[in-house]
Each structure stands twice: as structure tokens, then as C-alpha cells.
Amino acid sequence: MNTFLVHAQSNFTISPVRPKAGHVIKASYQPKGTPLFGKKNVTATIYQFTTDYTWRKVEVKLVQQDTSWVLDYKLPEDVVVVAFKFKSGKITDNGQGMAYGWLISGEDDKVLPGAYAGWAFLRNASVPELFPDFTTDKFLIGDDVVDYWMKLQVRENPSTKRHIFYPALKVLKKMDPEKARKQAEEDLSYMKLLDNVNERELLAIKKVYAEILERPAAADSVGRLIASIDSAAIKRRNPEKLEAVKALRNERDIKKLLPMTIDFLERFPMDKADRAFDQQNFINYSKFYSSIAIVSSVEKDSVTFKKYVANAPFGSLADIFYRCMEVPYVSLKSFTAQEAYVYARPVMSRLLQFNQVKPEGFMDVYFSSIPTYANILMHLGKDEPALGFATSAQQKYAYGTATLNEVQAILLERTPGKTAELKQVLEQSMRKNQMTPLMMNMLKKQYVSLQKSEDGYAAYLASLKDVKLDSALENKVREAMIKKEVPDFSVKNNSGKVVKLSDQKGKVVVLDFWASWCAPCKAAFPGMKMAVEKYKNDKDVVFFFVDTQEKIKDYEAYVKKYLKDNNYDFNVLFDTGSSISKSYGVGPIPHKMVIDKNGVLRFSEVGYMGSPSELLDEISMMVELARKEN
Structure with a gap:
């Protein structure tokens, strides 16, 4: 949904009608028919909802042109919603029931993340801390309308859920307390999967426990966690932590590295970290979890591997899967399928836990892992889930990856009643020039089976080649x-x-x-x-x-x-x-x-x-x- 112009009347316009963050807008206010008609010295307050989900107010002067008041204004880079309140003395005009508001877009012409939520907060005071003083009427829109905008926000930009889950639940509780409690449980599970939950988000979690679920003990527990994160004690240990990180970075003995990294996480757990200090010193917990997983897989220590992968941050999973499964199983062939499965399954289980959250890059990590995981399942005789994974991956790869094509072809060949599907996979793979030796043999075998002869096979093969791809390859070679x-x-x-x-x-x-x-x-x-x-x-x-x-x-x-x-x-x-x-x-x-x-x-x-x-x-x-x- 690309909604840019939320409301415009004949007495107020913005150009362009699809304003973009960081660009100049031209605003024109014609007060005829408003409380400011005939007034002098009209000014405006621009209410700006920003990417950090807070409101900012900017006072601006207008220039009178005939009977209109105009303004050229450069929108800040971090703004996602703007709303105008015009005033002269104590008299104001904010568009009354509709409000003079615009949703801001990015360079791709799509509404920026957070805009739908900001548009709801502007006109409803059910969440006081997010309601500005734009209007004295605290309920220009009902809670049901706010609920609509919140759901739209999450549907259009799933990652914004971490910012609005508490206000969305607070509004929902007013309408349906039981439904809010059920949704709260889901949202808390969602938040537990996120990397680097900040103090503001922890405070929102605390409020959910206290106000939505009415669990004061749990709320107090989160409160203590917040206090511990900001405690002076943690900050006093930062020099010690930095020295420990340096020691890890300099250690080259793999047998020493595993216990050292485990000890580091025990002493400086990820959920009790001074995040600003970590960022300044390039301390990345994803790398620590990757290191433990990689070393423990090399040492064939599946117990340690599973323990830490179960809590690994999303940012570590791509590296873990590649280094612990892709390399030893596919490239070096030092793992059998059974050995690889011991490590692949917990990684995929952890990855799929992020499916609801879908952090940035989730689908890329998911699809890049599927060919190898499907291959492992196939060699273990788990054909049905293997085929399901392989088939779903073609949504992204569209027969453009030879290794995936081969896995899917093998699975189809040994599944009764899949001859037509196999033919399609082989022919589409040939058109993309993404064939393996085994697939070439399958294609010939299927042709002979259908035609009862090899006659015409070379011509059939040539007919499947994409002339444009061949020409592009030849030009590249020349x-x-x-x-x-x-x-x-x-x-x-x-x-x-x-x-x-x-x-x-x-x-x-x-x-x-x-x-x-x-x-x-x-x-x-x-x-x-x-x-x-x-x-x-x-x-x-x-x-x-x-x-x-x-x-x-x-x-x-x-x-x-x-x-x-x-x-x-x-x-x-x-x-x-x-x-x-x-x-x-x-x-x-x-x-x-x-x-x-x-x-x-x-x-x-x-x-x-x-x-x-x-x-x-x-x-x-x-x-x-x-x-x-x-």
C-alpha cells in the first residue's frame, strides 16, 4: 500500500503531493473558511514523527502571497510523518477532524517504516506518551482505527513490530482484553528472538507484563534487567571486557579459543552488555557465537554446539551454517550426511524461530541454507521434507542454482508419479545452463525412455539451450x-x-x-x-x-x-x-x-x-x- 497524501483540503496543499524525506516541500495555506481567515501574522508548527518513534515540533514562519500563506521547507532525513498546525495568536487551525497530515516516502516512493503508526498516534491519545499536543481532542479517531493502522504498519514493514508492539497491545486491550493477552504472549516470544534489544524496548516489555498481562513479578524482573544493563558495575567492567576481547582476537590456538569464548560469554553475557561501549569498540556477539559453533563442530562437540546455537543471534547463523555445514559437507566432504544433520538441524531450527520476526536478510539466509539442508535430508532418506524445502527454494532461485536443481531432480526421480515434474526441472535447468553431470544423464535417460531411442537427442538438447545466455557467455569469453x-x-x-x-x-x-x-x-x-x-x-x-x-x-x-x-x-x-x-x-x-x-x-x-x-x-x-x- 503506497499512501502518501493523507489529507488535503482546498485551503492547504503540499507540493510534491508525494513528499520525500530529505527533500524540499512547498506548502500553501489558504485560510478562507477556517478560523484564521482574515488574520495576520499566521505561523505554523510542524509536527514530525521520526524514525526513532518520537515526536518533534518545529516552529516556522510563513510568507503571505495574496490571500495565501506559503512556505518552502526541507524535510529532515529522519521524518516519516508531518502534520501542520497553523496559528495566529491563540487561534489555531489543524484541519479539525481530518488533520493536515502527510505520510512521507523514501527514494523508492514507498511509505517509510513507522509512518502508519505515527499517523495513528497523532490523532488518538490511548497511548499518552506517543500523543503530541497537536489537538485538544484526544480521540479524533477511534481505537478501532488505530488498531487498523497498527496492523497495516506491521504487515507492510514487519521489522517495525519491535517499536510498536506495546502501544498496539495497549489499544487492543481497551477493545478486547482477552485478545490482547493472547497477542501479548506472541509478541513477547517475538521480542525474545531479536538481537540487541535496547533499553527502550525492554521498558516496553516491562509495560506489557505489567499492564497487559498483569504480571507484576515478571515486570519487576525486566525492571531489574534494565537496571543491571545501565548499572555502574557493568560500566566499570568495560576495561576488563575489552582486554578479554583483545585476548580472543589474538588467540590462534583453536583448543584454547573454545573455552576462552565460552568463559567470555559467561562473564559478559549478551543480554547484560553496555551496547554503546560494544559499538564503539566493535564488539560483536554474533562473532563469539559463530566462533563457539565453528570450533565445537570441528571438535565434534555436538553438546556445546547445540547449547550455544540455541541462543545464537540471527547475525551469526549464516556464517555458522556455511562454516559448519556447507564447507565440511559439500566442499571438503569431511562430514557424512548423518554427521552434518547433527549440526544442521539445530541451526535450521534456530533460523526458523526468526521466521515471525524476519530480521533484515532473513530470507537470504533461509534460501541460501536450503540447498545444502535439503541435500542432507535427501541422503538420510527424509525425502518428503527435503523435496518440500527444495521446491520452495525455487521461488527464489528459479532453476538458477545447479546444486539445488540436482537435489530436486533426484528427489523427484525417486518419488512415484513425479515424471512430469522431473521433466520440467531438467528442462528448466538446461535452459538456465545450470546442470550437473548426473542431471545430464537423467535428461538423456528420460528422453530415451519416452522416445524409445537416442535418435534426435542432440537436437532436443540444443533446443533447450537459451540462445541469449549462450551468446552472452561467448561474448564474455571473447x-x-x-x-x-x-x-x-x-x-x-x-x-x-x-x-x-x-x-x-x-x-x-x-x-x-x-x-x-x-x-x-x-x-x-x-x-x-x-x-x-x-x-x-x-x-x-x-x-x-x-x-x-x-x-x-x-x-x-x-x-x-x-x-x-x-x-x-x-x-x-x-x-x-x-x-x-x-x-x-x-x-x-x-x-x-x-x-x-x-x-x-x-x-x-x-x-x-x-x-x-x-x-x-x-x-x-x-x-x-x-x-x-x-
Whole structure:
């Protein structure tokens, strides 16, 4: 709902009619038909409801033009509602029953958060502390109208609930005490999930316990918490707290870090913190909870992990899920699905507790976690919830994420009666060029099953490709083409043979710089495997996977086992001391290079975008363009 002009009469106008915070407005007041008609020296009081949910009054002078009074005024950046009261001496005009008020919008032309609530508070005194002296009539609108605006506020901007839950409940109690009590329980549960609840919000919680639920003991308890947060004792401990934080930041021993962080939270709990001090000194509790979760997952200490994740602030959950599930389960494959589930389930449970609150970034964290969580559930045979998660995630990804597409395809393939849905997923994924090797096999299998033959499959596959996407990728590859001399190298491969670049003259050489610790490097391997298989019978194209920047002593043994376990028949070059990567200017990995048959570097690309089929197309385009160079 985009409501900007709340009320305008012929005797008062604002330009533009959709005023924006931080912009200049032109106000014109024509007093004919009002109590100020014929009066001199008309001035105005501008009532401004701000982003911190308080009222501010500004006295302004008007300029008379003929029979009108006009004003140019720049709205402050923090204003969400403005209302005008005109006066001359003791006589005033505020628009009477309707009020001269406007809701302010942002640069996106949407009504700013808090505006609907401010518009209600302006005209109803059921919550005295939020009612300005705009009118002597304390009930220009009824409580039912205030309730409407409050609900609209929360519906349009869910995050504003933390600011208005108490006044909304106070109004609701006047209309329906029992309904207010039930809503109060829900709202208090909501508030408990929020990060960094401030003193003002705690005071509102206290009032809810005291006035809405009529629980004086609970109200007193919150009062003591408020007092403790502002107590001199806490502030006196700030230097000690800062020293503890410095010690945590400097600790490099993972076995010491876990007990140190736990001790820190015990000594300086998040709900009893001097928030202003924390902000000034960049003390972020989300990082402490992340640290405990990460270290305890590495140590396989699920008890500690669950205990602290159950109370982790929202800001820590994305990092926890990525570091504790995504990396070990998807990239490093050091967790089985069962092991990953032990840690993934409490994180998802905690995340879903924030569903009602929906803090900023909630949907991004939720959707980014779903592909991996659905994968874990799938491997545990929990197909129904896994498919539900995967299907819902397509609302955001729309078949634009290969890993999610594969999970959904597998689940559909093994669910009876889902052949049509599977076909749709495979075809849509192909159109987005977000296919995995397994999905390519599924697509071919389904085609042969329906057509009873492979005849026409290549044409069918080509018909699913998006010409625009292919063209954009080709243009990107062509624009990335370079011409640079590179030095020779001579290193051993994973079969113990010495490989020299100079021996590859006359061939197109593809180099993939990677490391055993590099998650994106390994994520790209399925696509690289597709490329290797495509050119396996082409004697003029060779692939070398340069294992570089290693950090573990026995990396050669690890690499050989990793390749065998994952069925990667790669020719790996062990870049001891990272000599090749240094001489070739390789920094971040994965880093892929394509060298033409004359030994000239033609392509040098860093990173992996996540689609095996897209990577196959990109490498193929590079190889073919390099092949044409003389």
C-alpha cells in the first residue's frame, strides 16, 4: 500500500503531493473558511514523527502571497510523518477532524517504516506518551482505527513490530482484553528472538507484563534487567571486557579459543552488555557465537554446539551454517550426511524461530541454507521434507542454482508419479545452463525412455539451450581473450611422471590451479570433469590440475585419495612451493588458464560461478578459440 497524501483540503496543499524525506516541500495555506481567515501574522508548527518513534515540533514562519500563506521547507532525513498546525495568536487551525497530515516516502516512493503508526498516534491519545499536543481532542479517531493502522504498519514493514508492539497491545486491550493477552504472549516470544534489544524496548516489555498481562513479578524482573544493563558495575567492567576481547582476537590456538569464548560469554553475557561501549569498540556477539559453533563442530562437540546455537543471534547463523555445514559437507566432504544433520538441524531450527520476526536478510539466509539442508535430508532418506524445502527454494532461485536443481531432480526421480515434474526441472535447468553431470544423464535417460531411442537427442538438447545466455557467455569469453608469454615449468604429476609445458607445444593446454583446502576449487570439479571427458579423445587438448598453495604436509597422499574417492581421473601436477603459481601470477584460486598450441596464454579466469554445465561451455569456448590461434 503506497499512501502518501493523507489529507488535503482546498485551503492547504503540499507540493510534491508525494513528499520525500530529505527533500524540499512547498506548502500553501489558504485560510478562507477556517478560523484564521482574515488574520495576520499566521505561523505554523510542524509536527514530525521520526524514525526513532518520537515526536518533534518545529516552529516556522510563513510568507503571505495574496490571500495565501506559503512556505518552502526541507524535510529532515529522519521524518516519516508531518502534520501542520497553523496559528495566529491563540487561534489555531489543524484541519479539525481530518488533520493536515502527510505520510512521507523514501527514494523508492514507498511509505517509510513507522509512518502508519505515527499517523495513528497523532490523532488518538490511548497511548499518552506517543500523543503530541497537536489537538485538544484526544480521540479524533477511534481505537478501532488505530488498531487498523497498527496492523497495516506491521504487515507492510514487519521489522517495525519491535517499536510498536506495546502501544498496539495497549489499544487492543481497551477493545478486547482477552485478545490482547493472547497477542501479548506472541509478541513477547517475538521480542525474545531479536538481537540487541535496547533499553527502550525492554521498558516496553516491562509495560506489557505489567499492564497487559498483569504480571507484576515478571515486570519487576525486566525492571531489574534494565537496571543491571545501565548499572555502574557493568560500566566499570568495560576495561576488563575489552582486554578479554583483545585476548580472543589474538588467540590462534583453536583448543584454547573454545573455552576462552565460552568463559567470555559467561562473564559478559549478551543480554547484560553496555551496547554503546560494544559499538564503539566493535564488539560483536554474533562473532563469539559463530566462533563457539565453528570450533565445537570441528571438535565434534555436538553438546556445546547445540547449547550455544540455541541462543545464537540471527547475525551469526549464516556464517555458522556455511562454516559448519556447507564447507565440511559439500566442499571438503569431511562430514557424512548423518554427521552434518547433527549440526544442521539445530541451526535450521534456530533460523526458523526468526521466521515471525524476519530480521533484515532473513530470507537470504533461509534460501541460501536450503540447498545444502535439503541435500542432507535427501541422503538420510527424509525425502518428503527435503523435496518440500527444495521446491520452495525455487521461488527464489528459479532453476538458477545447479546444486539445488540436482537435489530436486533426484528427489523427484525417486518419488512415484513425479515424471512430469522431473521433466520440467531438467528442462528448466538446461535452459538456465545450470546442470550437473548426473542431471545430464537423467535428461538423456528420460528422453530415451519416452522416445524409445537416442535418435534426435542432440537436437532436443540444443533446443533447450537459451540462445541469449549462450551468446552472452561467448561474448564474455571473447572479451576475456589475452595474449601473454608464460614461462616453462617442469613438475611431477600424481603418477610420478615429469610434465613440462614445453613438451605440450602444438596442443591447447588447460591449467586448473586448485588446492586441497579450497572449497570453490572442488565445487568446480564436476564441471571440469565434464570438460575432460568431452576432450578425452582429442590428442590436441590436454588438462592439468595444478595442486598449489598447499598448507598440509601430506597433501600428495590426500589428493590421490580424494581423486580416487570421487572418481576424478585428473592429471594432477604437484606445484611444490607454489613455484608455478607464483611465476604465472596466480593469487586467489580456483584459477583457470588456457594456453594455445604456441605456448601463449590466451585466457586467465579466477573463480567459479556454480554451474558445471556452464563451466563446461565456458572451457569449451576457450579451448576452441585458443585452437584457432596461429
